[in-house]
Amino acid sequence: MTSDKTSIARLVEIAWQKGITDVVFSPGSRNAPIIIAFVESEKFNCICIPDERVAAFYAMGISLKTQRPTIICCTSGSAALNYAPAICEAFYQYIPLLIITADRPIEWIDQGIGQSIRQNNIYNNYVKGAFQYIQDARGDDDIWYNDRILNEAINLSLKHNLGPVHLNIPFREPLYGTTEELPTDVKIIKAYDHRASLSGESWNELSDIWRASERKIVLLGLSHPSEALTKVLNILVKDKSIILLTENCSNVYVEEGIQCIDRVITTFENPEEFKADLVLTIGGPVISKKIKKFFQTHKAKYHWDLRSEKGLDTFQTLTHKIDAEPIYFLDKLVALNSLNNIKFQDLWLVRNEKLKALQSDFMNKVAFSDLKVFDIVMNHLPNDCILHLSNSAIVRYAQLFDQKPDVKYFSNRGVSGIDGSTSTALGYATKSDKQNILISGDMSFFYDSNAFWNHHLPENFKIVLINNSGGGIFRIIPGPSQTKQLDQYFEASHETNAESFAKMYDMKYQSAASVEELND
Incomplete structure (x- = not known):
């Protein structure tokens, strides 16, 4: 069984034949034909995450691991706008995504109908390409066009450099119709990415x-x-x-x-x-x-x-x-x-060896602090693990410690925002057979707390939360500490504790307030 909308049934088959296996939905009505077609195919790893911002970062984490496009799909209206931070991060980090936004009928945009905004080209500055299906495609030319641009979109997402592409699909009602007739003759266009080799003249100059x-x-x-x-x-x-x-x-x-x-x-x-x-x-x-x-x-x-x-x-x-x-x-x-x-x-x-020795002496004497926590955590990382780092102070502290040869390190440094660090790490962990650890600051953690609001929390995932009650980066960089607005407007000081979040989502929780407690 599949959707009775021909281009959507064909979309699913083309995606499968092009090697896509993961689809992250957010609930809605306008995207019902796409949900029905993918889920009923039983070929894909389909999950549903209510918060679109979380869903997009989660999907980005999956693609970060697989290096293949993950589909994210939402309903029309403001839902599509919530994808934007992750799309921008994926664009600058060269991570492939296929963004599918369901849309209201073209003729009803800007006509006072709910959940209707100008969705075509909505991410234009941060995708490698933007495409829109012909609405209610029925004739051979319409079907050919939709098949062709889907192939083009997927091929483009995988072309050097990798990145996100957007497909907008306007739908008229009804949305929930199905058929037992499955497509058998979909159009597949293969693409071979070959980067030019250097000419003899160019290489002679460079050499x-x-x-x-x-x-x-x-x-x-x-x-x-x-x-x-x-x-x-x-x-x-x-x-x-x-x-x-x-x-x-x-x-x-x-x-x-x-x-x-x-x-x-x-x-x-x-x-x-x-x-x-x-x-x-x-x-x-x-x-x-x-x-x-x-x-x-x-x-x-x-x-x-x-x-x-x-x-x-x-x-x-x-x-x-x-x-x-x-x-x-x-x-x-x-x-x-x-x-x-x-x-x-x-x-x-x-020089490196000299300063490494001085750092070691200093770390042996330093009091319990963010830096000391990092020293202890980095020295206790399990072998062959995946380490995710949130942004701002966290990723900068991490650069002060030597890399472990068998550990892989990831951080959202395309745009370097604090949003989505937890969601990205969770998405990656679902595709990993190794222990995944996220070191996060409190601002990044609480900002992305909806990351846990889904039924797809992997067992191989742990968080080390460094909660210093605000944006500690603003005490490190020059400027903010000289102002009267540091606590309230730059650091955004707070007294929020993560224990209640752990209980809410049935996660184990431990806290440490000293070197001894942390070592234990």
């Missing part, structure tokens, strides 16, 4: 610059775990003219690299010694504000960006945008490696 640069920094930002990337970077840094800078959310472990960037660059006595001739940036956004400032102040002669189709000029130094697959390009650089006597890498590594 000459690479060889001539005696001090090279490779900066890896937010990245999905990749054994191939880890392998090639471990080979690349055998050249001592190269130092690799990573953050834990880079998800690459290279022993001859710098994992805690801020620890190393905070107190440079002679920063010019550490300046690069060439900076190569790979991956997504970088958390460290200090390294951005360092590169802006101590400008490299060359900055190559391998991160995006447009080329990111974060440090105002961009000289070359390289549109090549990272592994392919790094393999070509490895072939240029030389066993030289340049000590640029050693300069960084020696």
Whole structure:
């Protein structure tokens, strides 16, 4: 059985044949044909989450794990607007989503009918493409058109770079009709994504610059775990003219690299010694504000960006945008490696070891605080776990501690908002067979507390909540603490306790108010 609306029955079959397996609905009436068709097919992992903002982040977490589009589907009106924060995050984090919004009939938009807004192109700035089905498609051309744009949308979501796409579907009533007739001849368009290789002339120029640069920094930002990337970077840094800078959310472990960037660059006595001739940036956004400032102040002669189709000029130094697959390009650089006597890498590594020892001494003496909690938690992480980090102070504290080689790290650093951290982690955990741990600040936790308002809470999920009764980030960054408005308007101080939330959603709860209690 399926929906009696032909294009919707075909949508389900096309989605299945294109490899989509997960669908997150939010309840409504206008999207009834889509709900009926997907659920009745019994091929998909269908779940229902009432809060659309939570649903979208939850779906994003699923896609973060699977690297395949997850469908999110809601009714018409303001429900669609609640998807926006997660769509924006997915766009900047290169996470594939297929957003399907049910809509009122086209002729009734702006005519005083409830739950009718201008939904077509509603996410235009934050999707890779926006599409709308022909309403009440019946003829062969209408069916062909709807099939074609659905294929185009799914293919686009998976094309480099990955990302969200939007399909708006207007419906006339009735909405709940069904049929036993299933589609058998749906249109499938395959797509092969091939990024251009470098021309001989381009490579000759780049290889000459690479060889001539005696001090090279490779900066890896937010990245999905990749054994191939880890392998090639471990080979690349055998050249001592190269130092690799990573953050834990880079998800690459290279022993001859710098994992805690801020620890190393905070107190440079002679920063010019550490300046690069060439900076190569790979991956997504970088958390460290200090390294951005360092590169802006101590400008490299060359900055190559391998991160995006447009080329990111974060440090105002961009000289070359390289549109090549990272592994392919790094393999070509490895072939240029030389066993030289340049000590640029050693300069960084020696400083790192010195400051690492000083940090260890300091942490042994520090009183119970946010920082001490992080020290204890990071040292007690189980092997081979997945660590999710909420934003603001939490993700910044995490950068002060060395990465564990077998732990994967995730944080919503596309837009870096505090919303959706818990929902994203929950979605990811449902597709993971490992222990998933979320370290969250109180503001992020309570802001996303509806994340638990569903029937899909996985057993492999734990939360470490650091509740300092407000937005602690505003005591760290310069400015707010000098104002009279710090407590009420910046920190948003509160006395809310998470125990009541744990009871409400039948979750186990423990609290610690000292080093001894936390260690126990």
